[in-house]
Amino acid sequence: MASLPSSSSLQQLPYRTPLTLLSPVSDNFVNLPISNWLRRSRFKCSAGQTGFFGKLGRLIKEKAKNDVEKLFSGFTKTRNKLAVIDELLLYWNLSDTDRVLDELEEALLVSDFGPRITMKIVESLRDDIYAGRLKTGNEIKDALKRGILELLAKAPKTELRLGFRKPAVVMIVGVNGGGKTTSLGKLANRLKNEGAKILLAAGDTFRAAASDQLEIWAERTGCDIVVAEKEKTKASSVLSQAIKRGKEQGVDVVLCDTSGRLHTNYSLMEELVACKKTISKIIPGAPNEILLVLDGTTGLNMLPQAREFNEVVGVTGVILTKLDGSARGGCVVSVVDELGIPVKFVGVGEGIDDLQPFDAETFVDAIFS
Incomplete structure (x- = not known):
């Protein structure tokens, strides 16, 4: 198991060229680092979604509308049905x-x-x-x-809601085998490519190879990572270390992996509650997002999982994976209608860029073209 890196060993990854943007609090101008794309596009953010994070979330969604080919390809089996x-x-x-x-x-x-x-x-x-x-x-x-x-439209807020305070914290939760760690890695890649500084937290301390898997994603995406110093370290301890490190290092987003668990396992579900409380003690109001990863090939069988996770930790959004290998694309609508939770990303392939931000109109066009 890899050791926890020291503060000095964490690589300082510079932002792209700073850009003058409107302050989220006033009409004064402040210098905020952000991707060069935003030189040509300045727009207001929705309530509670300000500054760098608001523009980051909207940029990701806007780019998704311009990359519909992958989404159309990913829903081929559903479209054929x-x-x-x-x-x-x-x-x-x-x-x-x-x-x-x-x-x-x-x-x-x-x-x-x-x-x-x-x-x-x-x-x-x-x-x-x-x-x-x-x-x-x-x-x-x-x-x-x-x-x-x-x-x-029952759950219209499909963009990431990262608030206004750095670092934003995103928890990734779900059952084993749903593609949780892989989705986290792909999300890290997408955020990193838009100019955000990302820190990964290996909070899956239950599965033996989980930290190793996340370290591979950290190397692949060029992100820093915090892992447990020793075996049997509590997940909440790893997440605490990562968030504190993120504050010290000026990180934009901390992505927190968690142990996969059956929604019927009470003790493991309670561990998620402990992780959430630990995060909120360090940064009031965090985590900003709790994203539930659901396996799209299970179809409507995913709904009991989603209900239980939502009741325990308050899920803010869903990542639906493996939809490219399934003709069950209608489950996207079922999740939103039954639970009122927005689908924020869909996995439509095995490539690093195949985690697509969800857009309702594009989705409907993709399955009924």
Whole structure:
């Protein structure tokens, strides 16, 4: 196990060229380090999301809209499952409505939109068709897409909410095998590429190879890392060391890995509560984000996990992984509708750049193109 680095050994990674930006508190100008891209784009941040962090979160989301090819490719299997809808609507006529809607319902269920969502969408379409508000197959498809967007609007804040105080702290939680540590590494890479200084905290002290895996990601992304000095170190202790080090070193974001655990394991879930309390003692109001990593291949089976994690630690966002290998893309809508938690990132491939910020309109276009 690697030893905990000293303060002096942590590499000072310089920001890109400083840029004058509006202060989050007043109209005075202050010098804040940020990526060169922002030289050409200055915009206000939403409440509670100020300065560098607000612009960082919005930049990531804006770039995602310009990188839709990966998202479209990642949802190929779901899109292929739903392609039957186009075939159904191509020759639709009013007398054939019930049969077409029954088959549309089946297509949505197979893609894991869930019974409640599916019935709500289908019955709304049925009412509009028989009321004469939808008269063509294209109108029905457009109404279907609008209905899904309305459901996703229940949790609209899909950008990272990193507050205004450095370092921002993000906890990554989830069950074993869901892609938690890999998602953390990919998120570190994305933030680092936008000019943020990142510190990784190896808080998974339960799994033997977890720290080694995260150290590989630290090397791969060029980020510093804090690991336990010895075996059986408490996760909260590692996170405490990392956050204190982050404050000393002027780090922008501390990404905290945690041990994977079954949502039914009470003692391990309580450990997450202890980690959260430790973080908030050092930085009031932190962690800024608690991101739950869910395996997209499990479909609707992920919902009990999400409910339990949310009840215990208060999940602020979801990362859905492995969606490129699944035809269950409808689970994205189920998570938002059932829990009211925004999906913030989706994993659509194995590459380091394949963790994509979630955008509702792009998602709907990707599965119903």
